[in-house]
Amino acid sequence: MSPTQSSSTPLNSQEASLLETYERFKSLNLNLDITRGKPCSDQLDLSVELDGILAGNYTSQQGIDCRNYGGLDGLSEAREIGAWLLDAPTDEIIVGSNSSLTFMYQYISQAHHHGLEGDGSAWNTLEGGVRFICPSPGYDRHFSICEHLGIEMVAVDMIGNGPDMDQVEALIKNDPSIRGIWCVPKYSNPTGDIYSDETIQRIANLGKITASDFRIFWDNAYSVHDLTDQPATIADIRQLSLAAGTENNLVQFASTSKITFAGAGISFLSSTKSNLKTFTDHLGFRSIGPDKINQLRHARFFEQESQLKSHMKKHAAIIQPKFTRVLELLDSELGDQTGASWTRPAGGYFISFNTKPGLAREVVKLCAEAGVKLTPAGASFPYGKDPQDCNIRLAPTLPTIDELDQAIRVFIACVKLATARPAD
Numbered sequence: 001m002s003p004t005q006s007s008s009t010p011l012n013s014q015e016a017s018l019l020e021t022y023e024r025f026k027s028l029n030l031n032l033d034i035t036r037g038k039p040c041s042d043q044l045d046l047s048v049e050l051d052g053i054l055a056g057n058y059t060s061q062q063g064i065d066c067r068n069y070g071g072l073d074g075l076s077e078a079r080e081i082g083a084w085l086l087d088a089p090t091d092e093i094i095v096g097s098n099s100s101l102t103f104m105y106q107y108i109s110q111a112h113h114h115g116l117e118g119d120g121s122a123w124n125t126l127e128g129g130v131r132f133i134c135p136s137p138g139y140d141r142h143f144s145i146c147e148h149l150g151i152e153m154v155a156v157d158m159i160g161n162g163p164d165m166d167q168v169e170a171l172i173k174n175d176p177s178i179r180g181i182w183c184v185p186k187y188s189n190p191t192g193d194i195y196s197d198e199t200i201q202r203i204a205n206l207g208k209i210t211a212s213d214f215r216i217f218w219d220n221a222y223s224v225h226d227l228t229d230q231p232a233t234i235a236d237i238r239q240l241s242l243a244a245g246t247e248n249n250l251v252q253f254a255s256t257s258k259i260t261f262a263g264a265g266i267s268f269l270s271s272t273k274s275n276l277k278t279f280t281d282h283l284g285f286r287s288i289g290p291d292k293i294n295q296l297r298h299a300r301f302f303e304q305e306s307q308l309k310s311h312m313k314k315h316a317a318i319i320q321p322k323f324t325r326v327l328e329l330l331d332s333e334l335g336d337q338t339g340a341s342w343t344r345p346a347g348g349y350f351i352s353f354n355t356k357p358g359l360a361r362e363v364v365k366l367c368a369e370a371g372v373k374l375t376p377a378g379a380s381f382p383y384g385k386d387p388q389d390c391n392i393r394l395a396p397t398l399p400t401i402d403e404l405d406q407a408i409r410v411f412i413a414c415v416k417l418a419t420a421r422p423a424d
């Protein structure tokens, strides 16, 4: 039923008043979009010095002319940036072009089609198929990679300090076809979870109970994206894996997409030297080398880690007030009246909102009809199916604070209306 359609049951006065508010918003013909976690222009402006920073000097520290072909592993000075983000030595890091997602896709695609352990190890030859553990809600594009490659996804719950490790371990013990798990360990997309030390230790131990070509996809996309002055620190998965003898099961990813330019950053992949060799052997068929000029630009822009840290504080100064505005509105307008709940992230790009079960799709639909675009309900779950139909991902960074204010007021009106309506 459309929100304006008359119902055969008379509206109660509360519903009528909520409907009136909603119709008022609708009449404004808004066109607002809080779907994706994109940096806003003010954030992008923080890195405009990248443009022109080389001033005609294209030679790397090691004397490489960056205008030419080659350098599949990346420039050593660019690997330094990866080392700051991923807490790994530079000789265990390779640098790619923009988008760490490309590295993730390439790694899985290689494992799936060619294998990680030589002839006969391709995942797609496993009898009965391959499965991945997908902590949910999670990052929709991780799940799309699995779906695209025909890798079956098994959801496990995110429980506030990372995935439910009891579920993860039980699945692995009972299912030899599991070959991977997605992890966003700091300020997870969308829940904002920061993995606890115990969770990380248990993840580091997984290699002891899995197939040898099982991989932990440690996507540390938000490792320096703190919103407060007391940045969270997480346990060092690489050190824990080395201590457990499971280091070959770990592949880490990061990028500067949300540090410099989302569309023109540099990306990093880190793993053991033997894993990197297997990966770059295949990468060599696809590319003669990444964009080293952009790597050099980034290395000149961030010569010291302290510059990166102060740069990230400037990001926080721009986006933290947006998160605060959303939370203030949710707290004051929704409180605990609607049975909804939401996260209060200390970093990252999202607020994860849960309606009462069964209402998320309706809320997203009502918002769309009032000109506010939200990420489709269910997007944060494998196959786009939220079993409770309750989760909605809010992305506050892109709009201006006034646009955001308006979008969230509409969102709140939709949550209230959907909650007040009797179930069909």
Ligand SMILES: Cc1ncc(COP(=O)(O)O)c(C=O)c1O
Residues within 6 Å of the ligand: 037, 098, 099, 100, 101, 102, 139, 184, 189, 219, 221, 254, 255, 256, 257, 262, 267
């Ligand atoms: C968890 C996570 N990983 C990766 C990405 C994309 O990273 P990149 O731009 O490096 O491909 C995002 C973007 O939203 C993300 O949330």
